[in-house]
Amino acid sequence: MGVWPYITIAVAVLVFVLGTRLSRSVTRIAFPFATAAIVVAAWRISCHLMEYDLRFPDGTVKRIPVFPTPFETVAAMVDMFRDGTIFRYTIASLYRVAVGFTIACVVGIPLGLWMGWSLRAHDALNPLVQALRPISPIAWIPLAILWFGIKDAAAIYIVVISSTFPIVTGAMAAVHTIPVAYVRSARNFGVSGFELYRRVLFPASLPQILISMRIALGVSWMVIVAAEMIAVESGLGYLIMDSRNANNYARVVGGMLCIGLVGWSLDWSMRRLERLDEVRWGFSKIV
Amino acid sequence: MSQPRIELRSVTKSFARRDGSLNVVAGIDLALAAGEFVCLLGPSGSGKSTILNLIAGLDAASSGEVLVDGAPVAEPSRRCVLVFQEYGIFPWATVRENIALGLRDRTTSEIESTVKRYVELVGLQGFEDVYPGELSGGMKQRVAVARALAVQPHIMLMDEPFGALDSLTRLSMRAELLRIWEREKTTILFVTHDVDEALQLADRIVILSPRPAKIVEEVAVELAHPRDVAGPEYGRIKRRLYERLGVSHAI
Numbered sequence: 001m002g003v004w005p006y007i008t009i010a011v012a013v014l015v016f017v018l019g020t021r022l023s024r025s026v027t028r029i030a031f032p033f034a035t036a037a038i039v040v041a042a043w044r045i046s047c048h049l050m051e052y053d054l055r056f057p058d059g060t061v062k063r064i065p066v067f068p069t070p071f072e073t074v075a076a077m078v079d080m081f082r083d084g085t086i087f088r089y090t091i092a093s094l095y096r097v098a099v100g101f102t103i104a105c106v107v108g109i110p111l112g113l114w115m116g117w118s119l120r121a122h123d124a125l126n127p128l129v130q131a132l133r134p135i136s137p138i139a140w141i142p143l144a145i146l147w148f149g150i151k152d153a154a155a156i157y158i159v160v161i162s163s164t165f166p167i168v169t170g171a172m173a174a175v176h177t178i179p180v181a182y183v184r185s186a187r188n189f190g191v192s193g194f195e196l197y198r199r200v201l202f203p204a205s206l207p208q209i210l211i212s213m214r215i216a217l218g219v220s221w222m223v224i225v226a227a228e229m230i231a232v233e234s235g236l237g238y239l240i241m242d243s244r245n246a247n248n249y250a251r252v253v254g255g256m257l258c259i260g261l262v263g264w265s266l267d268w269s270m271r272r273l274e275r276l277d278e279v280r281w282g283f284s285k286i287v
Numbered sequence: 288m289s290q291p292r293i294e295l296r297s298v299t300k301s302f303a304r305r306d307g308s309l310n311v312v313a314g315i316d317l318a319l320a321a322g323e324f325v326c327l328l329g330p331s332g333s334g335k336s337t338i339l340n341l342i343a344g345l346d347a348a349s350s351g352e353v354l355v356d357g358a359p360v361a362e363p364s365r366r367c368v369l370v371f372q373e374y375g376i377f378p379w380a381t382v383r384e385n386i387a388l389g390l391r392d393r394t395t396s397e398i399e400s401t402v403k404r405y406v407e408l409v410g411l412q413g414f415e416d417v418y419p420g421e422l423s424g425g426m427k428q429r430v431a432v433a434r435a436l437a438v439q440p441h442i443m444l445m446d447e448p449f450g451a452l453d454s455l456t457r458l459s460m461r462a463e464l465l466r467i468w469e470r471e472k473t474t475i476l477f478v479t480h481d482v483d484e485a486l487q488l489a490d491r492i493v494i495l496s497p498r499p500a501k502i503v504e505e506v507a508v509e510l511a512h513p514r515d516v517a518g519p520e521y522g523r524i525k526r527r528l529y530e531r532l533g534v535s536h537a538i
Contacts, residue, residue, distance in 0.1 A: 184371075184375070185369075185375040187363045188345065188368055189368070190365050191388070200377070203377070206379065280418075282378075
């Protein structure tokens with residue numbers, strides 16, 4: 001292993017110590033790298049500590065690694081990148097999340113707004129929503145396979161289930177917090193019926209709806225991996241399960257890293273939407 | 288007097304509460320002629336806003352009659368527009384879209400020319416495509432006034448519209464409102480708890496009691512605009528208003 005992990009940790013700690021005296025513009029670049037360096041170094045050291053000696057009957061001794069090192073993982077990722085596995089499976093997972101999440105938005109936003117505004121719609125549907133909401137999307141996998149088979153539709157169904165409820169609940173709660181002055185003004189200027197949804201209820205709720213969409217997308221990305229381990233034969237979840245069955249743990253960890261990076265960029269894109277003029281008024285200016 | 292624009296006949300309003308009913312308005316008789324500028328003056332929480340909501344058709348009276356142009360008020364209408372303290376305008380829409388809110392049934396070119404006219408009237412040229420979040424409090428209030436005027440209402444009900452502004456902006460907004468009122472000949476019922484504001488604006492000041500609201504006295508202000516706030520007549524009426532509000536000993 002050498003001493004590089006220990007040197008790396010020492011350098012990263014030094015960066016943190018010096019960083020307290022540096023400007024924010026330096027630390028916002030340097031600190032994430034220092035944190036990453038410590039994690040990678042600690043990872044490498046723990047691989048070393050977990051290795052053990054296996055004695056064969058003929059007297060030979062072999063060092064057995066338990067866990068892939070950072071380099072083995074990166075090599076596996078480069079490998080999967082070259083043969084197109086990562087690309088293909090990421091697209092497969094993203095496709096399922098995109099379709100499922102879109103269905104959830106198209107169904108969930110109007111339903112939530114309606115349940116938030118109409119007391120009778122709330123009376124009729126809220127018990128159903130609140131009873132279905134706590135059921136883990138994972139618990140739906142057997143039924144999804146039964147209904148849709150080992151196909152995309154099963155995984156998409158799981159995504160729809162996992163993202164519809166946060167969106168419905170978020171949109172409903174958003175309507176409940178609309179200042180009464182907006183609704184009164186709208187009624188005063190003759191806005192009613194569908195127009196009230198289009199001109200007031202939807203735009204007034206949009207900042208909060210966006211937050212619940214962000215949560216729903218995060219949940220979907222977590223759930224799709226679980227669904228793909230069981231319900232389909234492609235995607236990043238399948239990649240992890242398949243690599244594990246092949247006893248290739250470098251690929252398992254490489255797949256996990258890939259899931260993390262894609263999930264991060266999905267969340268980043270959702271946060272970019274918060275800057276649009278139509279919703280910026282609803283977000284604090286602190287960050 | 289010919290038919291009043293607004294007429295309240297023994298109007299009462301009480302709200303149901305967990306601990307019984309809360310009596311907010313206790314029998315109001317009031318009439319406003321077309322083109323009149325009347326201020327409702329009274330302590331905070333005296334039911335002034337409730338009276339405006341009843342006239343706007345946003346709430347129903349518990350007993351008595353609320354008439355606009357001789358007909359009972361059944362629902363909100365664009366002929367009778369309520370202007371709130373700031374938050375009535377929509378933060379998700381531009382100044383142009385806010386002002387056009389009540390013009391949805393007009394043609395595109397009509398909307399464009401009407402918005403242009405009222406943007407100019409309230410002095411917001413160049414801010415048409417700006418969102419309210421980027422405007423100062425005074426400018427937001429002007430958007431609210433322009434949005435109300437754009438539908439050419441017969442009546443503007445103003446609920447402490449300048450309450451959130453700093454004192455200098457408030458003064459210039461009052462002057463602007465008078466200028467607009469003289470030009471558009473709108474009937475204005477203006478709620479305030481500020482004696483000077485009422486004195487600078489109104490033809491007639493209606494003093495309300497603390498809750499439940501009753502009319503204590505009506506005071507006609509027969510002074511030409513702009514009013515001399517240091518003049519003897521102004522001072523005389525002001526003393527009388529304070530007396531009626533029960534705070535004359537405090538000044």
